[in-house]
Amino acid sequence: xxxxxxxxxxxxxxxxxxxxxxGESTLGESTAHDRHGTTGHGTTGHGTTGHGDEPHGHESxxxxxxxxxxxxxxxxxxxxxxxxxxxxxxxxxxxxVGWAFMMAVSCTKAMLVVLFFxxxxxxxxxxxxxxIPAAMMAIFLALMLVPDIGLRTRMVAQxxxxxxxxQSDVRLMERASDTGLPxxxxxxxx
Amino acid sequence: MTASAISLPHGDGHDHYAHGHDSSGYDSSGHDSHGxxxxxxxxxxxxxxxxxxxxxxxxMWLFLSTEIMFFAALLGSYVVLRFGxxxxxxxxxxxxxxxxxxxNTFVLICSSVTVVLALEAARADKAELxxxxxxxxxxxxxxFLGVKAYEYSAKFSHGIYPWSPRSRVYxxxxxxxxxxxxxxxxxxxxxxxxxxxDDTPEGTLSEAQRSGRERLRQIRTMVTNPDQxxxxxxxxADQVMPLASSGGHGHGAGLNDVFPWLRLPAVIPGGNxxxxxxxxxxxxxxxxxxxGLIVFAILLLYRLDHRTYGMIENAGLYWHFVDLVWIFxxxxxxxx
Numbered sequence: 001x002x003x004x005x006x007x008x009x010x011x012x013x014x015x016x017x018x019x020x021x022x023g024e025s026t027l028g029e030s031t032a033h034d035r036h037g038t039t040g041h042g043t044t045g046h047g048t049t050g051h052g053d054e055p056h057g058h059e060s061x062x063x064x065x066x067x068x069x070x071x072x073x074x075x076x077x078x079x080x081x082x083x084x085x086x087x088x089x090x091x092x093x094x095x096x097v098g099w100a101f102m103m104a105v106s107c108t109k110a111m112l113v114v115l116f117f118x119x120x121x122x123x124x125x126x127x128x129x130x131x132i133p134a135a136m137m138a139i140f141l142a143l144m145l146v147p148d149i150g151l152r153t154r155m156v157a158q159x160x161x162x163x164x165x166x167q168s169d170v171r172l173m174e175r176a177s178d179t180g181l182p183x184x185x186x187x188x189x190x
Numbered sequence: 191m192t193a194s195a196i197s198l199p200h201g202d203g204h205d206h207y208a209h210g211h212d213s214s215g216y217d218s219s220g221h222d223s224h225g226x227x228x229x230x231x232x233x234x235x236x237x238x239x240x241x242x243x244x245x246x247x248x249x250m251w252l253f254l255s256t257e258i259m260f261f262a263a264l265l266g267s268y269v270v271l272r273f274g275x276x277x278x279x280x281x282x283x284x285x286x287x288x289x290x291x292x293x294n295t296f297v298l299i300c301s302s303v304t305v306v307l308a309l310e311a312a313r314a315d316k317a318e319l320x321x322x323x324x325x326x327x328x329x330x331x332x333x334f335l336g337v338k339a340y341e342y343s344a345k346f347s348h349g350i351y352p353w354s355p356r357s358r359v360y361x362x363x364x365x366x367x368x369x370x371x372x373x374x375x376x377x378x379x380x381x382x383x384x385x386x387x388d389d390t391p392e393g394t395l396s397e398a399q400r401s402g403r404e405r406l407r408q409i410r411t412m413v414t415n416p417d418q419x420x421x422x423x424x425x426x427a428d429q430v431m432p433l434a435s436s437g438g439h440g441h442g443a444g445l446n447d448v449f450p451w452l453r454l455p456a457v458i459p460g461g462n463x464x465x466x467x468x469x470x471x472x473x474x475x476x477x478x479x480x481x482g483l484i485v486f487a488i489l490l491l492y493r494l495d496h497r498t499y500g501m502i503e504n505a506g507l508y509w510h511f512v513d514l515v516w517i518f519x520x521x522x523x524x525x526x
Contacts (some may be wrong), residue, residue, distance in 0.1 A: 038249055051492060061433055064212075066309075067307070071299065072430045078296060078520075081525065082292045082370075084525055085288045085524075095508045095526075097473075099526060101522040105521070106517050106518050109516050110518070114514065115514075115515050116302075117302050117306050118506075118507055118510045119503075125416055126243060127371070130254075130255050131258070134255035134256070134259055135258060138259050138262030141259065141263050141266055141268065142263070142266025142267075142270065145267055145270040146270055149274055150271075150274040152274055152399075153274055153276050157380075163362075164276050165275075165276060165277040165361035165459035166277050167276065167277050168426075168435065169361075169362040169363065170365065172421070173363065173424050173432075173433050173457065173459075175427045176363075176421065176432070176496070177432050179425065181405060181408050181425060181429065182425070
């Protein structure tokens with residue numbers, strides 16, 4: 001802005017108050033800022049006073065009680081996903097069940113954090129403009145990796161297969177663990 | 191007065207607007223193209239943001255949407271690599287402790303709550319209270335990093351590094367592994383230490399060390415045995431660092447654990463790719479935590495009241511995002 005001299009001029013302001021454009025009388029907040037701005041340091045300060053000056057009638061935000069409920073829910077959900085690790089989890093032989101469960105729990109937790117802690121629940125519709133394209137790009141990004149990276153071991157050269165770690169190596173080592181040393185010495189205490 | 195789309199409700203406004211031909215004063219949206227000629231056609235326009243939020247918050251959200259894509263790329267690559275891999279280590283193969291991970295999750299959730307409480311306190315102009323919550327946030331973030339450092343050191347002590355020259359992880363118990371063990375045992379310094387171990391009287395060794403010494407002797411003959419069978423290499427690998435049997439968590443009888451100076455190569459099928467992804471994901475997350483802590487430390491220099499509300503809100507948004515990433519990292523890394 002090149003009009004600092006304009007604003008440092010101590011000339012008194014006209015008494016007519018803020019000017020609104022037709023059809024914008026609904027933005028009462030902005031007129032309040034305008035009034036503030038003219039008495040203060042001018043329009044350049046709008047951006048800084050805009051968010052620091054007052055919480056814009058955010059009083060509808062959850063409050064401490066809501067945050068505590070969200071906190072408890074997050075702790076409960078963490079315990080739930082940790083439960084898949086415990087021996088009481090009934091689907092230990094089918095890890096896919098646990099994975100699906102944990103992802104569902106994680107998405108729930110993420111939604112709680114975004115909606116309540118990041119105040120997205122109370123934001124205007126710009127939230128969709130910023131989050132939905134980013135989320136779609138993110139999903140697209142991951143999906144595009146599948147053909148080249150995810151399926152890279154479906155068809156491999158014989159030479160590469162020789163040096164590739166395989167599940168059979170895990171089983172081999174487990175069998176070695178059961179066998180122990182050939183000399184019959186004390187096997188390690190597992 | 192030139193005709194303009196926007197008319198002033200008060201005709202006596204001219205005297206105020208008459209001076210300053212360059213006046214873009216109340217108009218940062220480029221509407222001052224009209225009325226330059228006569229000097230009093232300037233209208234009093236107000237700044238009208240494109241989105242109903244402050245600039246700082248808009249920029250923070252734009253930054254966060256790039257961060258979403260950044261971490262989605264990392265997490266997506268991890269998932270795709272992990273499920274495309276022919277073998278992937280279980281968490282206890284690579285010395286990951288699920289309870290520690292869950293504890294760190296809890297720490298980050300708590301720090302998210304303290305940020306929110308700091309914000310609430312700042313809005314209510316309780317600067318002292320806000321500062322207290324902020325200090326608590328800083329402490330919790332530091333605790334998270336401390337636990338992370340402890341976990342990293344546990345990996346390093348088992349020879350699991352994200353890069354190759356220091357990593358002692360082999361993918362499978364093959365001849366290359368056998369020759370690596372033999373090469374390690376044949377290092378001059380190693381020969382001296384092994385000789386010293388052999389000469390140590392029985393009485394000064396603990397039970398685990400006695401049995402370990404016996405097993406080590408057998409392994410030394412096995413790696414040099416010309417009639418070595420392929421299965422022997424798996425036995426050697428199991429003696430050096432056993433993959434804990436499924437279900438059980440209590441291993442630690444590996445020779446590398448009994449004699450930490452041995453530092454023999456270990457076999458973890460899929461371990462190298464695991465290490466690369468683990469350190470990359472947690473490392474980038476840890477960098478974000480460090481940046482967040484720096485921001486909070488800077489915020490502590492201010493008086494945290496309604497005037498700094500916007501700053502706290504933006505820092506909080508960033509911190510919640512860091513928490514969000516960990517919410518996905520924890521199950522993917524520790525429980526999958």
